[in-house]
Amino acid sequence: xxxxxxxxxVYLSLLSLSLLGAACxxxxxxxxxxxxxSATASASARVLTITSExxxxxxxxxxxxxxxxxxxxxSGKAGYKDGPALEAEFRSLGIMTKxxxxxxxxxxxxxxxxxxxxxxxxxxxxxxxxxxxPNGKTGLFTETEFYTIGYLTYKNPNQLLVSDGxxxxxxxLDAKQSKLLTAHSSRVTPYRDFIKESSQLPLIFNSEIYAxxxxxNTIYLGLNSEIWTLTDTNGLYKFERYAGNAAVxxxxxxxxxxxxxxxDGPPDDSKFNRPASMVFDHTGNMYVADALNHRIRKIEAGxxxxxxxxxxxxPDPSTTIDQNFIGGFxxxxxxxAQFNFPYLIQFTDxxxxxxxxxxxxxxxxxxxxQVRTLVQNCHCGGLLKDGSTLYISDDQNLxxxxxxxxxxxKLKPKILKQExxxx
Numbered sequence: 001x002x003x004x005x006x007x008x009x010v011y012l013s014l015l016s017l018s019l020l021g022a023a024c025x026x027x028x029x030x031x032x033x034x035x036x037x038s039a040t041a042s043a044s045a046r047v048l049t050i051t052s053e054x055x056x057x058x059x060x061x062x063x064x065x066x067x068x069x070x071x072x073x074x075s076g077k078a079g080y081k082d083g084p085a086l087e088a089e090f091r092s093l094g095i096m097t098k099x100x101x102x103x104x105x106x107x108x109x110x111x112x113x114x115x116x117x118x119x120x121x122x123x124x125x126x127x128x129x130x131x132x133x134p135n136g137k138t139g140l141f142t143e144t145e146f147y148t149i150g151y152l153t154y155k156n157p158n159q160l161l162v163s164d165g166x167x168x169x170x171x172x173l174d175a176k177q178s179k180l181l182t183a184h185s186s187r188v189t190p191y192r193d194f195i196k197e198s199s200q201l202p203l204i205f206n207s208e209i210y211a212x213x214x215x216x217n218t219i220y221l222g223l224n225s226e227i228w229t230l231t232d233t234n235g236l237y238k239f240e241r242y243a244g245n246a247a248v249x250x251x252x253x254x255x256x257x258x259x260x261x262x263x264d265g266p267p268d269d270s271k272f273n274r275p276a277s278m279v280f281d282h283t284g285n286m287y288v289a290d291a292l293n294h295r296i297r298k299i300e301a302g303x304x305x306x307x308x309x310x311x312x313x314x315p316d317p318s319t320t321i322d323q324n325f326i327g328g329f330x331x332x333x334x335x336x337a338q339f340n341f342p343y344l345i346q347f348t349d350x351x352x353x354x355x356x357x358x359x360x361x362x363x364x365x366x367x368x369x370q371v372r373t374l375v376q377n378c379h380c381g382g383l384l385k386d387g388s389t390l391y392i393s394d395d396q397n398l399x400x401x402x403x404x405x406x407x408x409x410k411l412k413p414k415i416l417k418q419e420x421x422x423x
Contacts (some may be wrong), residue, residue, distance in 0.1 A: 046071075046076065047059060047071075048070065048071045048086075049068055049069070049070050049071070050062060050068065050069040050070075050071075050401070051065075051067070051068050052064065052065045052066070052067065057377070058396075058397060059377070059397060060363075060375045060376070060377050060378040060394070060401075061375065061376045061377045061378075062374070062375050063373055063374060063375065063376060063418060063421070064374055064411055064414055064415055064418060065414065066407065066410070066411050066414065067374060067375075067403070067407055067408075067411060068403070068404070068407065069375070069392065069401040069402070069403055070401060070402050070403075071086065071399050071400075071401060072085060072391065072399075072400045072401060072402045073085035073086065073088055073117055073121075073123060073399065073400040074086070074088060074089070074090055074093070074394075074397075074398050074399035074400055075087050075088060075089050075398075075399075076397055076398055076399055077089050077398065078090070078091050078398055079091065080108075080111055080113075080130065082115075082122075082123050082124050082125055083122065083123060084121065084122060084123070085117055085121040085122065085123055088115075088123035089398070090106075090108050090111070090115065090398050091108055091110040091111040091398075092107075092108055092109050092110035092111065092381065092395055092398075093106060093107075093108065093381045093382065093393035093394060093395045093398060093399075093400060094106065094107035094108070094109045094149070094150075094381040094382050094393065094395065095107050095150070095151050095152050095381065095382040095393075096152065096382040096383075096384040096391055096393055096400075097152045097153050097154045097160070097384065098154060098384060098386055099154050099158065099160070099173065100154075100156070100158070101119065102118075102119040102386075103116055103117065103118050103119065104116070104117040104384065104386075104391065105117075105126060105152055105154075105160060106152075106382065106393060106400070107149045107150070107152055107381075107382070108128075108149075109148060109149045109150075111128065111130050112128050112129075112130060112131060112132050112145075112146050112147075112148070112149060113125055113126075113127065113128030113129075113130060113149075114126045114127045114128055114149060114152065114160075114162070114171075117400075126141065126160075126171075127141050127144050127171065127178070128144075128145070128146065128149075129145065131145060132146070132147055132148070133145040133146065133147060134147055135147070136164060136167065136169070138169060138177075138178040138179050138180055139177065139178065140176060140177055140178075141171070141176045141177065141178065144169070144171075144178040146162070146164050146169070147164055147165065148164055148165060149162060149164065150162070150163035150164060150165070150209065150212075151163040151209065151211060151212040153212050153213055153214050153219075154214070155170075155214050155217065155219070156217060158172070158173045158174050159171060159172060159173065160173060161181070161212065161214075161219065163209040163212050165184055165208055165209070166182070166183075166184025166205060166206065166207055166208050166209060167180060167182060167183055167184050167202075168180075168181040168182040168205075168209065168212070168219075169181065179201065179202075180201060180202035181201060181202060181203065181230075181237075182202055182203045182204070182205040182230075183202035183203070183204060183205065184205065184206060184207075184208075196238065196239045196240075197236065197237070197238045197239070198236075198237055199235050199236050199237065201237070203230075203237055203239070205239070207223045207224065208223070208224070209221050209222065209223065210222045210223065210224070210274055210275060210276055210291075211275050211276050211277050211278055211289075213277075213278045213279065213280075215280045215284075215286075218230070218231050219231070220242065220278055220286070222272075222274075222275035222276065222277075222278060222288070223244075223246075223275070224246065224272075224273075224274065225244055225245070225246040225248075225261065225271050225272050225273065226241055226242075226243070226244035226245060226246055226271075226272065227241075227242045227243050227244050227272065227275055227278070227286075227288070227299070228240065228241050228242055229241075229242045241267070241268075242267065242299070242304060243267040243270060243272075243286075243299045243304050243306050244267070244270055244271055244272045244275075244306070245267075245268050245269065245270065245271060246271070248263055248269055248270065248271045250262070250263045250271070255322065256320055256321055256322060256323050257315070257323060258315035258316065258323045258324050258325045259315070261273035261292065261293065261324070261325075262290075262293045262295075262325070263306075264297075264306050264307050264308055265305070265306060266303075266304070266305055266306075267299075267303075267304040267305070267306065270305075270306035272288065272290050272293065272297065272306075273290060273291070273292035273293045273324075273325075274290070274291040274292040274293075275288045275289065275290055275291070275297075276289045276290075276291040276341075276342070276343045276344070277289040277342075277343060277344045277345045278345075279345050279346055279347055279353075281347065281351055282351065283301055284301030284302075285298060285299065285300055285301050286298070286299040286301075287299075287309065287345055287353060288345075289342040289343055289344065289345045289355065290342070291341050291342060291343060291358075292324060292325065292341070293311075293313060293325055294311055294312075294313040294325055294326075294327035294328075294338065294339045294340060294341065294342065295308050295309075295310065295311035295312070295313065295339070295342070296308070296309045296310045296311055296339070296342060296345065296353070296355065296366070297309065309334060309353075309366070310334040310335075310337050310339075310366060310371060311327075311334075311337055311338060311339045311342070312335065312336065312337075312338065313325035313326060313327050313328070313338070314326060327339050327340030327341060327359055328340060328423070329357070329359075329360045329362070329421070329423040330371075330420075330421075330423075331364075331370070331371050331372050331373055331420040331421045332370070332371060332420065333369060333370060333371075334366065334369050334370075334371065337370075337371035339355065339357045339359075339360070339364075340357060340358075340359025340360045341357070341358045341359035342355050342356070342357050342358070343356050343357075343358035343380075344356035344358075344380060344382065344383045345383075346383040346384075346385050346390065347385065348365075348390075348405050348408055348409075349388055349405050349406065349409070350409060352365055352366060352367045352408065353365065353366040354374075354383065354390070356378070356380040356383060358380070360376075360423075361376065361377055361378055361379055362374075362375065362376050362378060363375040363378050363380065363392070365408070365415065367412065367415055367416065368416060370416065372415050372416070372418060372420075372421075373421045374415070376421075378392070378394070379394055379395050379396035379397070380392055380393065380394065380395065381393040381394070381395035385405070388404060388405045388406050389402050389403070389404065389405065390402065390403040390405055
């Protein structure tokens with residue numbers, strides 16, 4: 001694994017509002033950061049169920065009466081402590097995934113550890129010793145080390161895939177061993193000359209990975225401007241571009257026009273700008289949180305045609321050099337709603353789309369072609385859906401919450417009638 005200035009894997013740490021700087025931040029944070037202000041609250045004052053009536057400026061603010069967040073794990077104190085879920089301590093909380101035995105895995109990226117929460121609610125450390133190692137190390141779990149921990153995703157038959165910049169490390173949960181699946185190399189040209197088909201590991205792959213998901217046992221990778229697939233057929237690994245094309249420039253040769261990084265259209269004539277999260281509906285359509293374009297994009301099953309589902313943005317008027325789009329915050333119809341670095345997306349049971357809008361620290365929902373805000377002051381590191389339960393990792397308060405998705409269906413009339421939020 002190569003040392004990288006982590007344009008941060010995942011967190012785009014879109015939690016700081018300078019995306020490019022924030023993107024590097026998590027990879028550079030000390031394993032022992034200062035304690036967040038919210039971690040100093042006494043245990044006696046602890047709130048375990050957050051409602052619309054909860055009045056604590058440090059905690060998420062629920063806008064919809066009847067909606068509840070329940071604390072599932074984390075003491076709220078910054079530290080490193082395994083044990084019962086509500087007593088466990090984390091230094092950070094990021095992306096989560098779940099295996100077939102109901103174990104939840106969460107990235108404690110500041111401590112460079114992967115933590116495990118079993119079905120009985122006990123937290124343990126799967127891998128990592130709190131040390132950040134520039135080139136990483138694979139082998140037994142007790143020997144495995146990372147430079148940074150980005151996306152986690154579970155792949156049958158009992159593998160955990162971890163992105164570390166441009167590397168993907170495969171963790172065999174049965175053998176308790178790790179190996180490099182892809183390795184970052186500056187000796188190859190991105191998107192063109194890396195190994196596209198091979199039976200030899202690691203595969204050479206020259207691009208940072210900003211998102212990773214698995215659908216029908218195919219790995220989907222969100223790169224800078226494109227989305228690729230990685231498949232394994234009887235030990236033969238194959239890369240293919242799924243949608244988006246880095247070579248497309250909708251404004252000709254200009255590199256200083258924000259519009260250069262956005263285009264809807266066929267898979268080879270479309271473009272993304274930091275796809276940060278991907279999810280599939282039941283018919284196979286993919287939805288993408290296109291972070292730096294401040295939009296939710298849709299890739300149609302079959303044709304792989306790319307379109308914009310929601311959000312719009314305008315070029316930043318404050319600069320004419322290396323210009324990007326700027327986002328906003330507006331609850332409206334799909335075409336006029338605004339987002340600011342949408343970072344995570346997930347479906348409800350009835351396939352309404354939940355969006356963590358990181359620049360606005362808000363959990364939002366697309367419901368009946370409208371965008372509405374459910375929770376504000378939410379510093380979300382990861383969303384994980386398990387049946388009718390949504391797990392939300394709070395990277396500021398260092399707790400994991402559960403949200404009963406069946407509540408949303410019952411509260412749909414209230415959500416649609418609530419006052420539109422904008423800034």
